[in-house]
Amino acid sequence: QVQLQESGPGRVKPSETLSLSCNVSGGSVISGSDYWSWIRQPPGKGLEWIGYIYNSGRTNYNPSLKTRVTISGDTSKNQFSLRVTSVTAADTAIYYCARARYSSSPFDHWGQGTLVTVSS
Amino acid sequence: QSVLTQPPSASGTPGQRVTMSCSGSYPNIGKNTVDWYQQLPGTAPKFFIDSANRRPSGVPDRFSGSKSGTSASLAISGLQSEDEADYFCAAWDDSLNGWVFGGGTKLTVL
16 A cells, blocks of 8 residues: 655745655655656645656656756655745645556545645 | 636535536546545545546445546535535646646535
């Protein structure tokens, strides 16, 4: 059974960089077909796909965030990470990591989510 | 502003049939399966059913999914109080090579 767990600071100051990690168990971030994604949800609002990493390091990002986002993988720890630069209050959200078995398939496993608040 | 459009709310009484919609465009709903997620308060979304009516084990067959053109629907028959939740639609978008989501529909069981 695949399990995902997000970790990282709960508060980030405006203009700084948000960094989160997702620890994966029961699956492998170097698996050729799995798409490991970050998804966020501002409080009381809808979901937004941020980006994914797959096939040992290939990435793709939501165009709305592409200039500020980096997703990377650490195969030794079986983790993948998210960095968002130059954050503003609009980046305040619950951040989820999730897995899809392949492109166009549903996200069948999710982390519990971690709330990140952008505030000075 | 979500790429997929969902009505913000829906409601029904126990036993009633309720449907909710999800509207998109050709690169997403028009070409790909639509997935529906249920989110209970304070929890992560959970994949519930897709537009080909495939559902994970444990999801009751009172739930059904369908798609026509660039719109999709989720129907719930025999509505129960435990169905009260937020429902989000999502689809792969061939132009983004990524996923797009709807803003969610809050279902209230009266």
